[in-house]
Amino acid sequence: MRPEPAVITIPLAERHEALWLRLHAVHRDIGAIAAKKPDALVGESARIVAEGLIHDCRPFLAKPIQALPVAALSFAGLAVQLGQFLARLEDFENRHAFWDSRRQGRMWRTGGAPVPVMRLRQALADTEPKTHKGGDARQALVKLMQAKDARMFEEGFAAGRAARTGPPPADPWPPAAPRPTGSNGETSFKM
DSSP, X not given: OOOOOOOBOHHHHHHHHHHHHXXXXXXXXXXXXXHHOTTSBOOHHHHHHHHHHHHHXXXXXXXXXXXXXXXXXXXXXXXXXXXXXXXXXXXXXXHHEEXXXXXXXXXXXXXXXXXXXXXXXXXXXXXXXXXXXXXXXXXXXXXXXXXXXXXXXXXXXXXXXXXXXXXXXXXXXXXXXXXXOSGGGOOOEEO
């Protein structure tokens, strides 16, 4: 039996995406410096930013780390360390997202409707809402709204006429009595 897929909340998904973008940008910058000066010491501000990002990764780890590591002292070590936490964020995304073949995009598995992974900037396929018979739901909704508007207009018009002229005259012919149908008062009757 397969385990139930993990679901997350939309705010947690948004938090993950924001953290991934920040961590990726810092990792790219540290990696560029590490390529030129691997043994150079990391400055205090870069170390504080890196430790803050590592600390922010805690809710997204598969196996939580009790004591988070301090940032490495050299640029090469810090680049490796940030790359490891970036991989852990990718692991979190792989456990909580899926490929939606209908919309042709990667989606977060939330409790309700799936939410696209926004950081990927994917062009999602439009899915038009359909009725249960396969028709266009928007067109059906437009028809319902137009019918309601027409009905409300007629009711308002009748109420306005009744307020201005009084109620309509009572029908002189009871429903069971025959009504004259001919022109000029002819005596042909219909039942």
